[in-house]
Amino acid sequence: MAKVIIWSSLKSHTGGESNLEIEAGNVKDLLARLGETYPGLQPQLKRGVSVSVDGIIFRDGWLTPLKPDSEVVLLPRMQGG
Amino acid sequence: MSSIKVSTTINGDPTEYVCEADETLLDVLRNRLGLTGAKEGCSTGDCGACSVTIDGRLTCSCLVLGAEMDGAEIGTIEGMASGEKLHPLQKKFIEHAALQCGICTPGFLIAAKSLLDHNPKPTETEVRFALAGNLCRCTGYDKIVRAVMDTAAEMRRA
Amino acid sequence: MPLDNAESSTRKYKVVGTRPNRPDGVDKVTGRARFGADAVAPGQLVGLILRSPHPHAKIKGIDASKALKLAGVKAVVTSADLPDKTDGDAMLYDVLVNVMAREKALYQGHAVAAVAATSASIARQALKLIKVDYEILPHVTDVDEAMKPNAPLLYPKMITDGMDPKPKKPSNVVRRYEFGHGDVEAGFKKAEIIVERSFKTEATHQGYIEPHACLANVGPDGQGELWVCTQGHFMVRDTCARLLGMDFSKLRVTASEIGGGFGGKTTVFIEPIALALSRKANRPVKVVMSREEVFKATGPTSSSSIDVKIGATKDGRIVAGDATLRYQGGAFAGSPVEFGAMTAFAQYDLDNVRAVGFDVVCNRPKQAAYRAPGAPMANFAVESVIEELAHKVGMEPIDFRIKNAAREGTHSSYGPVYGPIGLLPTLQKAREHPHFKAPLGKNQGRGMACGFWFNFGGQSCVSMNIGVDGTVGVTVGSPDIGGSRASMCLMTAEELGIPYDKVRAVVADTGTLGYNDVTDGSRTTFATGMACIMAARDAIKKLCARAAQIWGIPEDAVVWENGHAKPAGSNAGNFPPMSLKEIAAQAPSTGGPIAGHHEFSADGAGVSFATHICDSEVDPETGFTKILRYTVLQDAGKAVHPSYVEGQFQGGAVQGIGWALNEEYIYGKDGRLQNAGFLDYRIPVCSDLPMIDTVILEIPNPGHPYGVRGVGETSIVPPLAAVANSVSAAVGVRMTELPISPPKLLAALEKQSAMKKAAE
Numbered sequence: 001m002a003k004v005i006i007w008s009s010l011k012s013h014t015g016g017e018s019n020l021e022i023e024a025g026n027v028k029d030l031l032a033r034l035g036e037t038y039p040g041l042q043p044q045l046k047r048g049v050s051v052s053v054d055g056i057i058f059r060d061g062w063l064t065p066l067k068p069d070s071e072v073v074l075l076p077r078m079q080g081g
Numbered sequence: 082m083s084s085i086k087v088s089t090t091i092n093g094d095p096t097e098y099v100c101e102a103d104e105t106l107l108d109v110l111r112n113r114l115g116l117t118g119a120k121e122g123c124s125t126g127d128c129g130a131c132s133v134t135i136d137g138r139l140t141c142s143c144l145v146l147g148a149e150m151d152g153a154e155i156g157t158i159e160g161m162a163s164g165e166k167l168h169p170l171q172k173k174f175i176e177h178a179a180l181q182c183g184i185c186t187p188g189f190l191i192a193a194k195s196l197l198d199h200n201p202k203p204t205e206t207e208v209r210f211a212l213a214g215n216l217c218r219c220t221g222y223d224k225i226v227r228a229v230m231d232t233a234a235e236m237r238r239a
Numbered sequence: 240m241p242l243d244n245a246e247s248s249t250r251k252y253k254v255v256g257t258r259p260n261r262p263d264g265v266d267k268v269t270g271r272a273r274f275g276a277d278a279v280a281p282g283q284l285v286g287l288i289l290r291s292p293h294p295h296a297k298i299k300g301i302d303a304s305k306a307l308k309l310a311g312v313k314a315v316v317t318s319a320d321l322p323d324k325t326d327g328d329a330m331l332y333d334v335l336v337n338v339m340a341r342e343k344a345l346y347q348g349h350a351v352a353a354v355a356a357t358s359a360s361i362a363r364q365a366l367k368l369i370k371v372d373y374e375i376l377p378h379v380t381d382v383d384e385a386m387k388p389n390a391p392l393l394y395p396k397m398i399t400d401g402m403d404p405k406p407k408k409p410s411n412v413v414r415r416y417e418f419g420h421g422d423v424e425a426g427f428k429k430a431e432i433i434v435e436r437s438f439k440t441e442a443t444h445q446g447y448i449e450p451h452a453c454l455a456n457v458g459p460d461g462q463g464e465l466w467v468c469t470q471g472h473f474m475v476r477d478t479c480a481r482l483l484g485m486d487f488s489k490l491r492v493t494a495s496e497i498g499g500g501f502g503g504k505t506t507v508f509i510e511p512i513a514l515a516l517s518r519k520a521n522r523p524v525k526v527v528m529s530r531e532e533v534f535k536a537t538g539p540t541s542s543s544s545i546d547v548k549i550g551a552t553k554d555g556r557i558v559a560g561d562a563t564l565r566y567q568g569g570a571f572a573g574s575p576v577e578f579g580a581m582t583a584f585a586q587y588d589l590d591n592v593r594a595v596g597f598d599v600v601c602n603r604p605k606q607a608a609y610r611a612p613g614a615p616m617a618n619f620a621v622e623s624v625i626e627e628l629a630h631k632v633g634m635e636p637i638d639f640r641i642k643n644a645a646r647e648g649t650h651s652s653y654g655p656v657y658g659p660i661g662l663l664p665t666l667q668k669a670r671e672h673p674h675f676k677a678p679l680g681k682n683q684g685r686g687m688a689c690g691f692w693f694n695f696g697g698q699s700c701v702s703m704n705i706g707v708d709g710t711v712g713v714t715v716g717s718p719d720i721g722g723s724r725a726s727m728c729l730m731t732a733e734e735l736g737i738p739y740d741k742v743r744a745v746v747a748d749t750g751t752l753g754y755n756d757v758t759d760g761s762r763t764t765f766a767t768g769m770a771c772i773m774a775a776r777d778a779i780k781k782l783c784a785r786a787a788q789i790w791g792i793p794e795d796a797v798v799w800e801n802g803h804a805k806p807a808g809s810n811a812g813n814f815p816p817m818s819l820k821e822i823a824a825q826a827p828s829t830g831g832p833i834a835g836h837h838e839f840s841a842d843g844a845g846v847s848f849a850t851h852i853c854d855s856e857v858d859p860e861t862g863f864t865k866i867l868r869y870t871v872l873q874d875a876g877k878a879v880h881p882s883y884v885e886g887q888f889q890g891g892a893v894q895g896i897g898w899a900l901n902e903e904y905i906y907g908k909d910g911r912l913q914n915a916g917f918l919d920y921r922i923p924v925c926s927d928l929p930m931i932d933t934v935i936l937e938i939p940n941p942g943h944p945y946g947v948r949g950v951g952e953t954s955i956v957p958p959l960a961a962v963a964n965s966v967s968a969a970v971g972v973r974m975t976e977l978p979i980s981p982p983k984l985l986a987a988l989e990k991q992s993a994m995k996k997a998a999e
C-alpha cells in the first residue's frame with residue numbers, strides 16, 4: 001500500500017485525513033483509486049495535479065511504477081514562468 | 082492620405098521612399114524599407130530598442146517622422162558591420178554573453194557605438210548613464226556594461 | 240524516469256561548462272534575427288483590437304456595420320466569431336473569454352472586437368467606427384477590498400472552493416488552499432519570541448521588451464500557418480486549434496526569435512484573434528500589440544496581501560511558522576497563490592508549519608506566470624519576518640538561517656522529503672563571501688534572503704541528424720529565450736565527443752517534431768537538454784552498429800569513446816578506432832542516413848535554492864534607494880554554459896530589485912491603470928544598478944545525467960526580501976509594502992520620527 005499525503009485543504013473530502021493508504025501499481029492507478037474512494041477529490045484531480053514520489057516531483061509521468069512502501073505527495077499542478 | 086517623397090542616405094546608401102505624414106522613421110525603416118533591425122518596444126521614446134543615428138546623433142526612431150528625414154544621414158544596426166567584419170562592439174557582445182533574448186541588442190549597440198565615438202575612454206558610470214535610455218529586461222545590464230568597457234579598452238589598444 | 244546517476248559528480252567534462260559563442264549571436268548583433276513583428280507575408284493585412292475602456296461592464300451590443308463599410312476593411316471579429324468549443328474545459332474557457340470578452344468586459348483593456356484592414360491607419364479609423372453598448376458595473380481592483388462582504392462581484396454565482404463548511408454566499412474568492420504539517424498552535428506555545436506582521440505587494444509586469452506579435456494565415460481549406468513570438472509554439476497550436484475548431488496537424492506554428500517572456504508568453508492573447516481575422520478575410524493578418532496594450536491586457540503577476548507569524552525559542556530554533564496569503568489574479572481564477580503557500584517556508588526545516596492561500600478575482604487583467612510564479616511575494620513576507628526574528632533572538636540573520644535551514648531529509652513545508660539540496664552551501668558560501676564582511680557607511684544597510692523554486696521537466700522531443708561531413712544538426716521544439724541553443728549544442732557535443740562548433744541547434748516548427756512543452760519552469764536546459772543527450776546516445780548506438788557492420792563484428796562488441804567507435808576489447812577484433820566523421824562519410828553506402836531521436840516526459844528536475852545579499856543606501860531627504868552592491872549565490876546543479884547561468888542569476892535579481900523598489904500597477908478610483916507605459920512603470924535601467932556578482936554552486940541533481948538543475952526562476956525569489964531587509968536595516972524601519980518607492984519610504988521615515996518625538 002502506497003502512502004498518499006494530500007494537502008491540508010483537501011482533507012474536507014477525505015473525512016479529515018491527510019495521510020491515506022492506497023493500493024496501486026503506478027501513479028495513474030493511484031489517482032484513479034483516489035478519485036473513486038474520495039469522489040470529493042474529483043474536481044481537483046480533473047483540474048490537474050502533480051505528484052512527488054519518494055521526493056521526486058512528477059508533473060506528468062503517470063506510468064511511474066510505485067513500490068509498496070512509496071510515499072506519494074499530491075501537489076497542485078506545477079507551473080512555471 | 083497624401084504621400085510624401087523623401088531622399089535620404091541610410092548606412093551610406095542613397096535611399097528614397099514615400100511615406101504618409103503620420104509615419105515614424107521607425108515605421109518607414111521597418112515596414113517600407115525592410116530594415117527590421119530597429120525594434121519597437123514602446124513607441125514612446127522610453128526603451129531605446131529603436132535607436133538609430135541621424136546625422137551622427139543618437140535618436141529614438143519612434144520619436145521622429147519619416148517625412149522629416151529629407152537630406153538626413155541615417156545609421157542603423159544593419160550598417161554597423163563592414164562586410165563580413167563585425168564591429169568590435171558586436172564581437173564583444175557575443176563573447177561576453179551580453180545578450181539573452183537579443184531584442185534590445187541592436188539598440189544597445191547603436192547607443193554604445195555612439196558613446197565610444199564621442200568618449201573612447203568611458204568610466205563604468207559614464208557607460209551606465211550613456212546606456213540608461215536603453216531597456217534590457219533579461220541581463221541585468223552587468224554583461225552589457227562589461228562588453229562595452231572591454232570594447233573600449235580593446236579599441237584603444239588597436 | 241528519473242536517473243540515478245553517480246557519474247555526474249565525478250565526470251570530467253570536455254565541452255559542458257565552457258563558454259563558447261552562441262550560435263545565434265551574429266544574427267542578433269547584426270539585426271538579422273527575426274522576431275515576432277519582423278515577418279511579412281504577401282498581401283498581409285493589419286489587425287487591430289478594440290478594448291474596453293471600462294474595468295467592469297456588461298456588453299449589451301456591438302455594431303460594426305459602419306466599420307465594415309469603410310474602404311480597406313476586410314474583416315471584423317467579435318466573440319460571435321469565436322463560439323465556445325471548449326467542451327467543459329474551464330481553464331480553456333477562461334482563455335477564450337480573456338482573448339475576447341463575451342457578456343462582460345472584466346477589466347480595462349479587455350478585448351471586445353478586432354478589425355483587419357489594408358493599412359494601420361484604416362484599421363485605426365475602423366476601430367473608432369465600432370460602437371459598443373456598455374452598461375457600466377461597479378468594479379474592484381484591490382485584493383483586500385475584493386474579499387470584503389459587500390464587494391462588487393465579478394461572478395455572482397461563485398462559491399469559494401476548499402472551505403469547510405462550504406460558504407452559502409457567493410464571493411470573489413475562488414478557492415482556499417492549505418499546506419503544512421505538525422501542530423502550529425502547539426508550536427507557538429513553545430515559542431519564546433514571536434514576530435507577526437502583515438505585508439502587501441503590488442502587481443508587476445514581466446516587462447519583456449518585445450510586445451506580443453504574430454502573423455496568421457488561414458485558408459478556406461482549413462489549413463493554417465502562424466508565426467508568433469511565444470515560449471511554447473506547440474501550446475499555441477493546440478490552444479488556437481481547439482478554440483477555432485481546427486485540426487491540430489493542419490495548423491503549423493513557427494516560433495520566431497522571442498524578445499523575452501519570463502512566463503508572460505506561456506499563453507495566448509492575440510493569436511486566436513489573428514487566426515479568426517485571417518480566416519474571415521482569407522488573407523494573412525499581422526497583429527502586433529502596442530506597449531500600452533501589453534500593460535493593460537497581458538499578464539502582470541498577482542498583487543498580494545500576506546500575514547506571517549513565526550515563533551522561535553531563545554536559542555534560535557524556529558518552532559512554528561504560519562502564513563495567510565491573499566493573491567488576486569485578475570478577472571479569472573488561477574492566481575499562483577498555491578505556489579506562494581507551498582514555497583513560503585520551503586527553505587526551512589520546520590516541525591510545525593501552515594500556509595493558507597486564497598485565490599481572489601478582481602477587475603484587472605488575467606495574471607500570467609512570472610518567473611517562479613507566486614513565490615517572490617510569499618518569500619518577501621517570510622524572509623522579512625525571519626530577519627526581524629533573528630534580530631530579536633539576538634543572532635546574526637545568516638546564522639539563524641543556517642540553524643533552521645532545510646537540508647537533505649527535511650520534510651518540506653509543501654509535503655515531500657528533500658533529497659540532496661544546495662541551500663546550506665549557498666548560505667555557507669555567503670558567509671565567507673567578501674561582500675558579507677564589507678564595511679557599510681551612513682544611511683546604508685545590508686539585507687539578505689534565501690529563496691526556493693521547484694523546477695519541473697515536462698515533454699520534449701528532439702531529432703538529431705548526422706551529416707556525411709560529420710557535423711550534427713539538432714532539431715529542438717523549445718523556443719530559445721536566453722541562449723538555450725548554445726546549451727543544447729554543448730550537451731550534444733559532449734555526449735557525441737565532437738567539438739562544439741560541429742553542432743548546430745535549430746528550433747523547429749510544430750510540423751517537424753512531436754509535442755514540446757512550453758519553455759517555462761526552468762525546464763529547457765534540464766528536460767530538452769536531457770532529450771539531446773538521449774538522442775545523442777541513440778545516435779551513438781546506431782553509429783556503433785554501423786561500425787560493427789563495417790568491421791563485421793557483433794554490435795555489442797563495439798563501444799563509443801571520445802567521439803570514436805572502438806572494438807570493446809582485444810578479443811572483439813583489432814580495428815583502429817573509427818571517428819564519427821569516418822562513419823558518417825560511409826553512411827550513404829552502408830545503410831543510409833544516421834539519426835538519433837528522443838521523445839519523453841522528463842521528471843526529476845531538482846529543486847533549486849539561492850541566497851542573495853544586498854547593500855543599499857537611502858537618501859533620507861528624497862526617500863530614494865540606491866543599490867550599492869548585490870551578490871547572488873545559487874545552486875545550478877551543473878552549469879552547462881556558465882555565462883548564461885550567470886545571466887539568469889543577474890537578470891532575475893534585477894527584475895526582483897525592480898519589483899522591490901519601483902515597479903507597480905497603479906489603479907485610479909475609476910479602475911483604470913494609470914501607468915501603462917515604460918515612462919511611469921519604471922523598470923530598472925543601467926544607471927540604477929551596480930554589477931551583480933554571482934557565485935554558481937554545483938550540487939548535482941541526481942535526476943539528470945550531467946546533474947543539471949533549472950536555474951531560470953529561483954533568482955527572482957529572494958531579491959524582494961533581500962532589498963527590503965537592506966532598506967529596513969539602513970533606515971531602522973521595517974518596510975512591509977512593496978514597492979518601496981520614495982513617497983512610501985518618506986512616509987515611513989516621517990512616521991518613525993513622529994513616533995520618536997511622541998515618545999520623548
Ligand code: FES
Binds near residue numbers: 123130
Ligand atoms: S520604441 Fe522607440 S524608444 Fe521604445
Ligand code: FES
Binds near residue numbers: 181219220448
Ligand atoms: S537581452 Fe532580452 S531585453 Fe536585453
